[in-house]
Amino acid sequence: xxxxxxxxxxxxxxxxxxxxxxxxxxxxxxxxxxxxxxxxxxxxxxxxxxxxxxxxxxxxxxxxxxxxxxxxxxxxxxxxxxxxxxxxxxxxxxxxxxxxxxxxxxxxxxxxxxxxxxxxxxxxxxxxxxxxxxxxxxxxxxxxxxxxxxxxxxxxxxxxxxxxxxxxxxxxxxxxxxxxxxxxxxxxxxxxxxxxxxxxxxxxxxxxxxxxxxxxxxxxxxxxxxxxxxxxxxxxxxxxxxxxxxxxxxxxxxxxxxxxxxxxxxxxxxxxxxxxxx
Amino acid sequence: xxxxxxxxxxxxxxxxxxxxxxxxxxxxxxxxxxxxxxxxxxxxxxxxxxxxxxxxxxxxxxxxxxxxxxxxxxxxxxxxxxxxxxxxxxxxxxxxxxxxxxxxxxxxxxxxxxxxxxxxxxxxxxxxxxxxxxxxxxxxxxxxxxxxxxxxxxxxxxxxxxxxxxxxxxxxxxxxxxxxxxxxxxxxxxxxxxxxxxxxxxxxxxxxxxxxxxxxxxxxxxxxxxxxxxxxxxxxxxxxxxxxxxxxxxxxxxxxxxxxxxxxxxxxxxxxxxxxxxxxxxxxxxxxxxxxxxxxxxxxxxxxxxxxxxxxxxxxxxxxxxxxxxxxxxxxxxxxxxxxxxxxxxxxxxxxxxxxxx
Amino acid sequence: xxxxxxxxxxxxxxxxxxxxxxxxxxxxxxxxxxxxxxxxxxxxxxxxxxxxxxxxxxxxxxxxxxxxxxxxxxxxxxxxxxxxxxxxxxxxxxxxxxxxxxxxxxxxxxxxxxxxxxxxxxxxxxxxxxxxxxxxxxxxxxxxxxxxxxxxxxxxxxxxxxxxxxxxxxxxxxxxxxxxxxxxxxxxxxxxxxxxxxxxxxxxxxxxxxxxxxxxxxxxxxxxxxxxxxxxxxxxxxxxxxxxxxxxxxxxxxxxxxxxxxxxxxxxxxxxxxxxxxxxxxxxxxxxxxxxx
Numbered sequence: 001x002x003x004x005x006x007x008x009x010x011x012x013x014x015x016x017x018x019x020x021x022x023x024x025x026x027x028x029x030x031x032x033x034x035x036x037x038x039x040x041x042x043x044x045x046x047x048x049x050x051x052x053x054x055x056x057x058x059x060x061x062x063x064x065x066x067x068x069x070x071x072x073x074x075x076x077x078x079x080x081x082x083x084x085x086x087x088x089x090x091x092x093x094x095x096x097x098x099x100x101x102x103x104x105x106x107x108x109x110x111x112x113x114x115x116x117x118x119x120x121x122x123x124x125x126x127x128x129x130x131x132x133x134x135x136x137x138x139x140x141x142x143x144x145x146x147x148x149x150x151x152x153x154x155x156x157x158x159x160x161x162x163x164x165x166x167x168x169x170x171x172x173x174x175x176x177x178x179x180x181x182x183x184x185x186x187x188x189x190x191x192x193x194x195x196x197x198x199x200x201x202x203x204x205x206x207x208x209x210x211x212x213x214x215x216x217x218x219x220x221x222x223x224x225x226x227x228x229x230x231x232x233x234x235x236x237x238x239x240x241x242x243x244x245x246x247x248x249x250x251x252x253x254x255x256x257x258x259x260x261x262x263x264x265x266x267x268x269x270x271x272x273x274x275x276x277x278x
Numbered sequence: 279x280x281x282x283x284x285x286x287x288x289x290x291x292x293x294x295x296x297x298x299x300x301x302x303x304x305x306x307x308x309x310x311x312x313x314x315x316x317x318x319x320x321x322x323x324x325x326x327x328x329x330x331x332x333x334x335x336x337x338x339x340x341x342x343x344x345x346x347x348x349x350x351x352x353x354x355x356x357x358x359x360x361x362x363x364x365x366x367x368x369x370x371x372x373x374x375x376x377x378x379x380x381x382x383x384x385x386x387x388x389x390x391x392x393x394x395x396x397x398x399x400x401x402x403x404x405x406x407x408x409x410x411x412x413x414x415x416x417x418x419x420x421x422x423x424x425x426x427x428x429x430x431x432x433x434x435x436x437x438x439x440x441x442x443x444x445x446x447x448x449x450x451x452x453x454x455x456x457x458x459x460x461x462x463x464x465x466x467x468x469x470x471x472x473x474x475x476x477x478x479x480x481x482x483x484x485x486x487x488x489x490x491x492x493x494x495x496x497x498x499x500x501x502x503x504x505x506x507x508x509x510x511x512x513x514x515x516x517x518x519x520x521x522x523x524x525x526x527x528x529x530x531x532x533x534x535x536x537x538x539x540x541x542x543x544x545x546x547x548x549x550x551x552x553x554x555x556x557x558x559x560x561x562x563x564x565x566x567x568x569x570x571x572x573x574x575x576x577x578x579x580x581x582x583x584x585x586x587x588x589x590x591x592x593x594x595x596x597x598x599x600x601x602x603x604x605x606x607x608x609x610x611x612x613x614x615x616x617x618x619x620x621x622x623x624x625x626x627x628x629x630x631x632x633x634x635x636x
Numbered sequence: 637x638x639x640x641x642x643x644x645x646x647x648x649x650x651x652x653x654x655x656x657x658x659x660x661x662x663x664x665x666x667x668x669x670x671x672x673x674x675x676x677x678x679x680x681x682x683x684x685x686x687x688x689x690x691x692x693x694x695x696x697x698x699x700x701x702x703x704x705x706x707x708x709x710x711x712x713x714x715x716x717x718x719x720x721x722x723x724x725x726x727x728x729x730x731x732x733x734x735x736x737x738x739x740x741x742x743x744x745x746x747x748x749x750x751x752x753x754x755x756x757x758x759x760x761x762x763x764x765x766x767x768x769x770x771x772x773x774x775x776x777x778x779x780x781x782x783x784x785x786x787x788x789x790x791x792x793x794x795x796x797x798x799x800x801x802x803x804x805x806x807x808x809x810x811x812x813x814x815x816x817x818x819x820x821x822x823x824x825x826x827x828x829x830x831x832x833x834x835x836x837x838x839x840x841x842x843x844x845x846x847x848x849x850x851x852x853x854x855x856x857x858x859x860x861x862x863x864x865x866x867x868x869x870x871x872x873x874x875x876x877x878x879x880x881x882x883x884x885x886x887x888x889x890x891x892x893x894x895x896x897x898x899x900x901x902x903x904x905x906x907x908x909x910x911x912x913x914x915x916x917x918x919x920x921x922x923x924x925x926x927x928x929x
Contacts, residue, residue: 012830018733106905108859170362178376211756214861231758
């Protein structure tokens with residue numbers, strides 16, 4: 001273990017802690033995850049391709065990624081507004097709102113699922129007013145969108161908020177002293193500072209939504225080809241003991257997650273280094 | 279552009295930051311607002327800029343009242359302590375900002391803006407840096423960009439808030455000489471806020487010394503240094519020995535031996551009034567022998583010979599007060615002082631302030 | 637009176653033009669934020685409790701006082717009691733190695749630790765089914781020796797541990813990195829043993845973040861649905877955790893009981909959020925104190 005050390009240290013416990021952490025993490029995460037890829041390799045390329053491009057799978061991708069993207073963009077807009085309002089304005093109930101923004105993180109997904117369904121069902125609190133207008137939410141792709149928007153809500157707020165908080169007041173005053181009006185200051189001075197954090201938040205909301213299961217399955221209706229998300233399709237295949245099918249789709253989802261995690265890391269690296277000394 | 283500040287008061291909550299401040303600045307002058315942190319100098323500057331509004335009083339720029347005017351109508355340039363550059367814009371874009379946000383009708387053409395930016399960068403000696411980003415510049419260079427940016431909109435008044443406060447001593451010294459030259463070239467009315475007395479005395483035509491929201495003294499650097507109006511100004515501008523004393527009837531029993539001039543300024547009936555006597559270290563004379571009655575004895579404790587002058591620390595025999603004396607090298611050599619010796623101390627020049635009984 | 641109001645008005649207008657937006661824009665933005673939060677947060681929160689109490693307080697309490705519900709609560713507590721301490725130990729160990737030492741592959745490890753959060757919960761369950769399920773690698777061997785992992789408690793534990801692995805570590809790593817190693821080095825040079833250093837210097841510095849990490853980890857462990865759903869087999873009274881119990885009740889059209897159990901989980905979420913707010917205030921005032929010194 002100590003061969004890994006780049007410089008010696010007087011502090012104790014390096015071998016013990018790193019050894020335990022690596023052992024535990026490999027056992028719980030790395031070995032089981034790699035099993036997924038090993039299992040896929042028992043499939044031929046044609047079999048794999050057939051499974052992952054099957055019309056039902058394609059429809060599920062379209063819904064999963066489409067609804068996740070729209071949900072993330074909606075959160076991009078409203079998340080920014082919420083972050084702005086929380087940082088810049090003082091109003092009653094502000095600290096309560098600030099604390100509640102994280103509710104979608106903390107609330108178990110099954111609870112979110114049944115609650116959103118109850119609200120948006122045709123006889124639900126909001127659904128009953130939408131029904132006469134011909135808008136059906138629950139048990140349609142729109143329901144999927146609602147659920148995925150809900151679970152993505154905190155991400156944009158929590159990435160944009162600290163950046164807004166750290167913005168130098170002097171910079172805005174400087175713009176004002178130079179004759180810029182509020183809109184010009186916002187566009188030319190504030191937005192460029194927020195942009196990377198906003199993109200990161202949207203990407204995180206998207207990544208979370210793509211894998212989401214619990215809050216969606218109740219409200220989606222789960223009609224194959226219509227309102228069936230990919231994680232549910234994997235679940236269905238597992239229940240039918242179609243391990244190969246589940247594995248192939250699982251690999252696709254996992255690769256997408258990796259690409260997104262990489263993209264988010266790059267975005268964070270970019271936003272933290274772009275103003276650094278070259 | 280002349281500035282007239284009339285009875286300006288500003289409070290933050292129950293704390294009075296500015297207390298009935300009056301100030302007159304002539305067109306083309308460079309005035310320093312000098313004081314310790316928390317004295318209200320920055321608040322006064324921000325009120326002049328329009329970044330804060332006074333609770334009471336009025337501000338006139340060039341004879342026109344601007345107390346309620348918006349910032350953009352004042353045509354005031356402002357340089358911030360921490361530069362406040364737009365870090366996602368190049369140096370050139372930073373300088374051009376004020377021109378680019380002008381309403382279309384007043385905005386110069388793109389070519390004209392570019393020319394102007396280059397002119398300004400030449401003025402601040404940063405032509406080569408036009409395409410760099412602020413993070414690629416040193417602190418001194420950044421502050422020059424901030425200055426060029428403020429000058430781009432051709433302000434009639436330039437306000438500088440501790441512009442060199444974040445720079446190291448050597449750069450600070452260079453930049454303030456450069457600012458002085460720039461001011462002489464442009465003849466723009468300027469106000470610079472600083473807590474550094476050396477900076478204020480060196481760069482400004484006039485110095486406004488502030489303390490706890492009040493203006494203590496306004497005058498040329500020489501006036502405020504040579505004739506401080508209040509004990510605070512005396513102590514703030516340079517090192518000083520303070521002697522506390524008490525005037526009883528016509529005689530002073532101070533830690534200093536009886537001083538004739540102190541006795542003379544005392545009104546005949548003054549009883550039990552406290553007073554302080556200030557003497558600058560270079561106004562104290564050391565002698566090996568008693569030459570007149572005003573001298574008192576003190577023991578030499580330390581001698582610091584590094585630097586252009588010699589600093590001697592003594593302890594007065596009677597009061598055990600620590601006294602600092604500054605001597606020229608020649609005088610020090612003539613005296614041939616050693617630590618532990620007893621010598622006679624004598625003030626050449628002093629100033630006495632009465633402390634009103636509270 | 638009149639002149640006072642006019643001055644105040646002028647003051648307000650003047651300030652607004654300066655460093656903030658006009659009243660109209662401000663009100664519009666606050667309204668937009670509240671509308672969005674009402675739709676997605678306030679209404680759902682109120683709905684949970686309203687639905688749960690639809691049949692009155694006795695109906696609410698009856699929802700817990702049956703064998704299946706109690707078994708689900710017991711199982712959920714058991715799972716959390718195993719998963720949370722394990723992951724807390726892992727989090728402290730990983731954070732110690734990562735924050736206090738420079739070693740090869742450190743950045744890769746930091747990125748890897750977050751991976752379980754990026755993976756869909758369904759896949760978190762799937763990987764264990766592939767390992768231990770009837771058709772999995774070890775399936776035949778396990779069947780031979782009569783060991784049940786999938787559709788049994790061990791599977792639920794594994795899936796829960798997987799999804800909650802990062803929580804403590806990701807709270808501690810940035811904090812301990814920012815704290816540096818000077819204090820610990822001072823303790824060692826003053827003659828403290830490794831354990832003394834940890835208990836007297838490190839632990840007091842990280843206690844609030846550690847507590848917060850544990851609370852988050854616990855909330856997720858008790859609330860995890862997707863991963864547990866894959867490996868549980870939904871056997872009532874045996875392998876049903878609270879979230880799975882909610883699903884079963886809901887699918888049986890027993891909405892009141894479903895929301896009653898859901899309300900318990902919601903209270904857990906609210907406690908978690910309150911703890912977060914409290915700890916944030918605590919650490920904020922602590923850092924303020926430190927910077928003042």
